[in-house]
Amino acid sequence: MTNAPTSPDRTDRQIWMSVLARASAEALREHLADVPPLPAHRRLKGPDTGLVMLRGRAGGDGTAFNLMEATVTRCTVSMGEHMGHATVMGRDLAQAELAAAIDAALQNPELRDALMASVVEPLAASQDSARAETARKAEATRVNFFTMATMR
Amino acid sequence: MYVSVKGGESAIANAHAWLAERRRGDAALPEITADQIAEQLGLAVERVMAEGACIDRDLAALALKQARGDSTEAAFLLRAYRNTLPRFGYAAPLDTAAMQVQRRISATYKDLPGGQVLGPSFDYTHRLLELDLAGRKGEPDPAPQADTGVTPMPRVTEMLAREGLMARDTATDAEPPDLTREGLRFPAIRALALQSMARGDEGFLLALGYSTQRGYGNAHPFVGEIRMGAVPVEFTPPELGFAIDIGDVVVTECQMVNQFAGNNETPPQFTRGYGLVPGQNERKAMAMSLVDRALRASELGEEITAPAQDAEFVLYHCDNVESTGFVEHLKLPHYVDFQSELEKLRGIRARWAADRGEKS
Numbered sequence: 001m002t003n004a005p006t007s008p009d010r011t012d013r014q015i016w017m018s019v020l021a022r023a024s025a026e027a028l029r030e031h032l033a034d035v036p037p038l039p040a041h042r043r044l045k046g047p048d049t050g051l052v053m054l055r056g057r058a059g060g061d062g063t064a065f066n067l068m069e070a071t072v073t074r075c076t077v078s079m080g081e082h083m084g085h086a087t088v089m090g091r092d093l094a095q096a097e098l099a100a101a102i103d104a105a106l107q108n109p110e111l112r113d114a115l116m117a118s119v120v121e122p123l124a125a126s127q128d129s130a131r132a133e134t135a136r137k138a139e140a141t142r143v144n145f146f147t148m149a150t151m152r
Numbered sequence: 153m154y155v156s157v158k159g160g161e162s163a164i165a166n167a168h169a170w171l172a173e174r175r176r177g178d179a180a181l182p183e184i185t186a187d188q189i190a191e192q193l194g195l196a197v198e199r200v201m202a203e204g205a206c207i208d209r210d211l212a213a214l215a216l217k218q219a220r221g222d223s224t225e226a227a228f229l230l231r232a233y234r235n236t237l238p239r240f241g242y243a244a245p246l247d248t249a250a251m252q253v254q255r256r257i258s259a260t261y262k263d264l265p266g267g268q269v270l271g272p273s274f275d276y277t278h279r280l281l282e283l284d285l286a287g288r289k290g291e292p293d294p295a296p297q298a299d300t301g302v303t304p305m306p307r308v309t310e311m312l313a314r315e316g317l318m319a320r321d322t323a324t325d326a327e328p329p330d331l332t333r334e335g336l337r338f339p340a341i342r343a344l345a346l347q348s349m350a351r352g353d354e355g356f357l358l359a360l361g362y363s364t365q366r367g368y369g370n371a372h373p374f375v376g377e378i379r380m381g382a383v384p385v386e387f388t389p390p391e392l393g394f395a396i397d398i399g400d401v402v403v404t405e406c407q408m409v410n411q412f413a414g415n416n417e418t419p420p421q422f423t424r425g426y427g428l429v430p431g432q433n434e435r436k437a438m439a440m441s442l443v444d445r446a447l448r449a450s451e452l453g454e455e456i457t458a459p460a461q462d463a464e465f466v467l468y469h470c471d472n473v474e475s476t477g478f479v480e481h482l483k484l485p486h487y488v489d490f491q492s493e494l495e496k497l498r499g500i501r502a503r504w505a506a507d508r509g510e511k512s
Binding site for chain 1: 202207211237238240243244246253254262267269270271295296297298299323324326329330331332342343350351381385391392394395396398399400401403405424426428430
């Protein structure tokens with residue numbers, strides 16, 4: 001799979017869209033308070049809620065099968081000459097619209113640095129730290145078997 | 153013969169009002185919120201998501217509240233809601249190798265690469281009621297944390313496959329069939345069976361899985377690996393044309409390792425049964441993997457002798473929303489049908505009596 005967000009060669013936009021998708025509307029608003037107000041945007045599509053069919057693979061790595069659907073919300077906006085988009089899991093219309101507006105603003109070179117520094121990077125850091133905390137809790141439950149050799 | 157075709161409106165309205173009162177319970181106690189259900193009855197919520205075939209914690213929690221905790225009714229509510237939403241597309245297959253693992257155990261290798269991580273499990277508890285949980289117990293101590301290194305966790309099945317001891321699951325690019333768009337067809341291909349079982353009734357699959365262990369089907373299973381954790385959901389919105397993560401989903405995956413006797417073309421080797429379910433649900437993932445393997449009997453040229461090996465039996469009966477619909481439809485008015493049955497039975501009895509009268 002090329003250009004997958006989890007692959008190392010993903011673009012900046014793929015990275016920030018994936019970060020915004022994992023951030024609640026509340027967290028997005030909180031970080032937006034640290035930058036000048038975003039320029040006005042116009043809704044082109046949505047925000048509206050629908051379903052995406054999730055898939056698995058037989059045996060984890062075999063033939064794909066349809067697992068079940070998940071609710072998702074999408075929104076497309078225009079902001080000046082830029083179009084912003086968000087597709088996020090769940091049904092939060094405000095999150096999708098905010099994420100789409102931020103995506104549009106991030107494409108404007110005059111706004112990008114401030115938004116990256118005040119919104120995307122702090123959100124990515126808090127997502128990373130939540131993952132790290134889960135990893136540390138899991139690590140604390142790692143089983144260290146004693147072998148007969150060490151017990152002798 | 154007259155049957156009532158109208159009426160009952162006020163009886164129904166009053167029944168619904170009583171239902172709402174019962175749902176609320178003792179008004180002297182605080183009303184429970186969907187948020188509390190989602191957070192504190194998380195495994196019930198995950199069962200509803202699985203059997204409702206719709207991943208949305210908040211909706212599943214609401215459905216449980218509305219259904220007074222009846223998980224099958226809640227799954228039905230979630231299915232019905234889901235049917236009102238448009239389909240935006242298909243996500244990329246979940247890469248469970250990229251899971252952020254919270255739990256990972258193996259019953260086949262003690263010291264497997266990546267190790268064994270117990271996670272938040274009921275296993276190893278004593279199954280004694282904690283009486284002090286009945287009221288408000290207060291906040292538990294925070295879970296201990298330990299520093300981590302980078303520990304890759306390769307699949308156990310892949311380790312066996314590299315040695316040639318495990319049949320690989322061949323990956324094709326074929327578009328898998330979709331149960332939400334087309335009905336079951338037989339012979340069912342494995343992708344359809346897996347989708348069907350992922351939403352199937354946990355109790356039904358558990359019983360069938362158990363039956364394979366008790367001799368109904370030729371199963372000699374080992375848990376190669378169970379892993380549970382969050383997996384990124386990758387989707388390519390048509391508006392973009394490139395893939396983004398749209399969030400994460402917690403799933404439980406079970407790789408069941410089974411013997412296979414081999415045949416003229418294939419030497420004896422292990423084969424896999426696979427289970428994948430949303431949330432933390434090992435019981436269902438394991439049951440699903442047992443039944444998945446049993447259903448592969450015909451593909452592997454094994455004799456079909458048991459219910460769990462019979463795809464029509466398993467797949468036509470594993471959906472509890474469908475099963476409930478057909479069982480419970482018996483409550484609906486069958487007055488006219490029954491009148492004709494009555495007439496027929498009276499006629500048969502009259503002939504029966506007449507025959508006896510003539511003979512005696």
